[in-house]
Amino acid sequence: MVIRETPDTWPCVQKGVHYSSESGLNTLDTYIPRAPLSDPNQLWVVYVHGGAWLDPEIDASSFEKTQEHILGSTEIQHISGFASINYRLSPNPSHPKLPSNPSDPSRNARHPDHIRDVLSALLFLQDTYGFDDRYVLVGHSCGATLALQVAMKRYWGMQYESTEALELNVVPPIAILGVEGLYDLPSLVNYHIHDPAYRGFVVNAFGSDERTWKTSSPTEGNFDESWPDGRLVVLAHSHGDELVEWDQVQLQFDAFKAQGWSHDSTSKSRSLKMIELTGKHDEVWEDGKELARAIQFTVREALKVM
Known part of the structure; x- marks a missing residue:
């Protein structure tokens, strides 16, 4: 590993580490x-939070309780480190507690800003810790x-010049775990046709051109x-999810x-697994x-395909 600073004590905990200067939200823990x-079988676990690309009350700290559970598990022996990523959010001027300001670059993102930030964070982590593809995203x-x-990173390089350098350098993970995910944006909006909030957050994040929704899905x-070089995908979803229908995970x-x-x-x-969770959309985290x-299961499965 290529850790820039070797701490004197363990565990080493860092919060609010800036991975880019784009905005105040370009940080990770x-x-x-x-x-x-x-040990070459050691893995990192890197987490990307949800929140419809715009919720300021869901951030990197939302991973902390999950991390605590994993630290007490047998799978921790196979985990080198954890990272949780913040990224720029789309506008949310009507948020009841923390409305966005048009002058705030951290709260006015539009695709591909969000994925560009995640790629920047991954590149920072890989440069710092040298784990290459040995991580579960x-x-x-x-x-x-x-x-x-x-x-899908090669797609971003072809479509958006701003992401080209990043996509060429970021090494994709050996395994990906999607939890209560949004996988087919046109289908999501159509399923919730009578609830304007769904169309609203997709338009805020991707614009009004539905062709972009499709190609970004x-x-x-x-x-x-x-x-x-992908080895494993795990899709985890709960039938109790009140916000995202099971159709989404089935389509993916x-x-x-x-x-x-x-x-x-x-x-x-190229192993594909699906596991059923319990609880509502946000209760799982x-x-x-x-x-x-779900992460412990994915780590165990990843070790089988490494």
């Missing part, structure tokens, strides 16, 4: 439980969208081309299967137990 090991809700968009990803599962990802329990590469359970 890290937790390294012990001195770095030379975890995303909740729109964070699951962003996690899979990382695996992970269900449209050509992962054979953009993520040839079917999209991976159509590209040859195997749900066979004996598969050692608010309590942390269910999100931790």
Whole structure:
């Protein structure tokens, strides 16, 4: 590993580390439980929070309870470190507590700003800790969208010059875990056609051109081309999710299967798993137990395909 500063004590906890100068929200938190090991089977766990790309009350700290549960698990022996990423948010001027200001660069993002920030954060982490592809990228809700968009990274390089340098340098993860994810944006908006909030946050994040919604959706990803070294995808969802319908996870599962990802329990590469969680949309991370359970499962499965 290429840790820039070697701490005197462990665990090493850092909060609000700036990975870019784009805005005050371009920060991340890290937790390294012990001195770095030379074991090649050690993994990082990197988390991308949800919040419909615009909720200022959900940030990197939302991972803390989940992290606490994992620290007490047997899987911690296989985890080198944790990181939780903040990124610029889309406008939310009507938020009841923390309305956005048009002059605040951290609260006026539009696609591809969000994915560009996640790529910047990953590049910072990989440059700092040298873990290359040895990480599990975890995303909740729109964070699951962003996690899979990382695996679609060649698309961003072709479509947006601002992300080209990043996509060429960021090494995608060995495994991705999507939790209560938003995977097919047109389908999501159409399913909730009578609730303008869904169309509202998608337009805030991606603009009004529905072609952009489609091409940005992970269900449209050509992962054979953009993520040839991907080994494992785990999709976790709860039937108790009151905000995101099961159709979303099923559409993404079917999209991976159509590209040859195997749900066979004996598969050692391009492995696809689905697990059912319990609880409402945000309960899985608010309590942390269910999100931790999904991460522990993914770490165990990742070790099988490394």
